Amino acid sequence: MKFAKYVFGAVVALAALALAHIDPALAQEAEAAATPAAPTLSAGDTAWMLTSTALVLMMTIPGLALFYGGMVRKKNVLATVMQSFAITCIVTVVWMVIAYSLAFTDGGSMNAYIGGMSRFLLKDMEVGTLKGTIPESVFMCFQMTFAIITPALICGAFADRMKFSALVIFMVLWQIIVYAPIAHWVWGGGFLAGLGVLDFAGGTVVHINAGVAGLVCALYLGKRVGYGSENMSPYNLVYAVIGASLLWVGWFGFNAGSELAADGRAGYAMTVTQIATAAAALAWMFSEWLVHKKPSVLGIISGAVAGLVAITPASGYVGPVGSLWIGAAAGVGCFFAATTLKKAIGYDDSLDAFGVHAIGGIIGALLTGVFALKAVCGTSGLLEGNPGQVLIQLEGITATIVWTAVATFVILIITNILTGVRVSQAVEIEGLDINLHGEVVQ
Amino acid sequence: MKLVMAIIKPFKLDEVRQALTELGLQGMTVTEVKGYGRQKGHTEIYRGAEYALNFLPKIKIEVVVPAKLVDKAVDAIVAAAKTGQIGDGKIFVVPVEQTVRIRTGETNESAL
Numbered sequence: 001m002k003f004a005k006y007v008f009g010a011v012v013a014l015a016a017l018a019l020a021h022i023d024p025a026l027a028q029e030a031e032a033a034a035t036p037a038a039p040t041l042s043a044g045d046t047a048w049m050l051t052s053t054a055l056v057l058m059m060t061i062p063g064l065a066l067f068y069g070g071m072v073r074k075k076n077v078l079a080t081v082m083q084s085f086a087i088t089c090i091v092t093v094v095w096m097v098i099a100y101s102l103a104f105t106d107g108g109s110m111n112a113y114i115g116g117m118s119r120f121l122l123k124d125m126e127v128g129t130l131k132g133t134i135p136e137s138v139f140m141c142f143q144m145t146f147a148i149i150t151p152a153l154i155c156g157a158f159a160d161r162m163k164f165s166a167l168v169i170f171m172v173l174w175q176i177i178v179y180a181p182i183a184h185w186v187w188g189g190g191f192l193a194g195l196g197v198l199d200f201a202g203g204t205v206v207h208i209n210a211g212v213a214g215l216v217c218a219l220y221l222g223k224r225v226g227y228g229s230e231n232m233s234p235y236n237l238v239y240a241v242i243g244a245s246l247l248w249v250g251w252f253g254f255n256a257g258s259e260l261a262a263d264g265r266a267g268y269a270m271t272v273t274q275i276a277t278a279a280a281a282l283a284w285m286f287s288e289w290l291v292h293k294k295p296s297v298l299g300i301i302s303g304a305v306a307g308l309v310a311i312t313p314a315s316g317y318v319g320p321v322g323s324l325w326i327g328a329a330a331g332v333g334c335f336f337a338a339t340t341l342k343k344a345i346g347y348d349d350s351l352d353a354f355g356v357h358a359i360g361g362i363i364g365a366l367l368t369g370v371f372a373l374k375a376v377c378g379t380s381g382l383l384e385g386n387p388g389q390v391l392i393q394l395e396g397i398t399a400t401i402v403w404t405a406v407a408t409f410v411i412l413i414i415t416n417i418l419t420g421v422r423v424s425q426a427v428e429i430e431g432l433d434i435n436l437h438g439e440v441v442q
Numbered sequence: 443m444k445l446v447m448a449i450i451k452p453f454k455l456d457e458v459r460q461a462l463t464e465l466g467l468q469g470m471t472v473t474e475v476k477g478y479g480r481q482k483g484h485t486e487i488y489r490g491a492e493y494a495l496n497f498l499p500k501i502k503i504e505v506v507v508p509a510k511l512v513d514k515a516v517d518a519i520v521a522a523a524k525t526g527q528i529g530d531g532k533i534f535v536v537p538v539e540q541t542v543r544i545r546t547g548e549t550n551e552s553a554l
Binding site: 231232233234291292294296298299302338339340342343352 | 486487488489490491493495
């Protein structure tokens with residue numbers, strides 16, 4: 001198999017890199033980069049971050065796997081849950097080898113854009129190494145769960161038609177070329193952090209990033225066979241409800257965990273997360289009730305996810321009333337994106353990765369600049385007389401969209417040359433489960 | 443002997459079964475089927491995407507009855523399965539040439 005050869009080549013390359021890791025010159029460089037600040041470990045913070053890490057991992061497996069798996073057709077259920085599960089494993093390894101280092105270490109002269117190699121293979125991350133008041137190992141694992149869910153979200157856009165071999169290659173490259181740099185820009189001391197962009201838990205890094213990458217994938221792969229004419233109703237919406245509910249619960253780890261401490265601001269982040277989610281779910285439900293005459297189950301859970309997405313960048317910056325507005329705006333905005341906008345433009349974003357995550361992320365990131373409260377985060381938003389913050393937010397959004405769109409497109413071209421990105425029409429019609437994985441759901 | 447074949451709304455199955463049992467009939471065969479008549483199908487909407495479903499789920503009951511019970515059986519099914527709404531279903535009656543009970547080899551009406 002052609003694909004097995006690539007995997008073998010990658011393993012050999014990895015082994016060579018691991019040996020290079022012993023190189024004394026590299027080790028010295030790492031010593032210079034490691035600047036130990038010496039705050040003490042907080043048991044409370046550490047306990048909360050261990051918990052948050054588990055919650056965020058649960059968002060992808062089984063949360064997102066079930067959410068997406070329930071929405072595709074029966075012939076593609078296993079292939080869809082396989083994508084979330086495989087990405088969890090792939091990203092864990094890539095993160096450990098290189099992506100964590102690129103995202104969260106000092107990149108020297110390139111630090112505005114990308115981190116360095118001082119944590120290559122997690123070098124020098126000892127048992128006692130701290131990051132703030134928690135062990136760096138906990139911080140690394142917490143951030144890893146974000147690095148896992150972001151590419152997994154993209155799968156919603158190309159569901160039902162991507163080759164699994166292509167997905168493996170795409171995800172490795174995307175993690176290194178797209179996710180790690182953008183995470184570095186916002187959270188690793190890069191140029192967006194320097195500009196003052198507010199993104200508490202990943203509105204730009206995770207959601208706009210994944211949503212725009214999803215749109216590029218949907219456009220590059222083209223529409224599914226039979227899109228617009230065949231019945232593509234979901235296999236089992238109960239799975240989707242379970243998945244969305246796990247996402248909601250896990251999101252407390254995502255947002256309140258992003259405070260990296262067990263404190264009052266984490267409590268505030270949790271509060272606004274709950275309020276915005278409920279508001280968005282209701283907003284989508286009522287919009288749909290008005291337009292399509294029935295309040296659907298798929299509608300209310302889609303609205304909840306839209307609310308979770310939109311409050312993500314805002315969660316450590318806004319108050320309860322602000323979160324109510326952010327949720328309502330996301331519910332209505334994402335409803336129109338996933339129904340009217342998608343139809344008008346004509347792209348086939350199978351499970352609305354763009355309509356929910358990019359649009360919800362943009363609404364949330366912009367409204368963070370409107371509703372940010374000085375009393376919560378030390379920065380005022382538009383409503384407290386600081387209109388400039390909205391422009392700063394816009395810069396963060398634009399930079400993310402441009403980089404992820406261009407880089408995702410290039411990665412797709414490379415992947416297409418290596419393995420082809422789309423399954424054959426015969427495979428697509430018969431189903432991915434039996435053809436790609438040799439299994440079926442009865 | 444006649445074969446009475448009734449297509450009914452799924453939730454009416456138990457009432458029909460009870461009505462036929464009260465007539466003294468001792469068995470029936472039930473199949474989950476899909477189809478349409480004047481009721482046509484219905485429409486499902488998922489995030490704005492509308493799908494027309496032409497075939498609706500129904501239950502098909504097959505029961506073979508002695509000739510003298512046919513009218514009573516048909517009346518019982520009509521009474522039990524009727525809601526008055528479109529989509530209540532249909533009943534077909536067709537002749538049966540032979541019946542054999544496999545266990546004993548009994549034939550025709552004594553095999554029913």
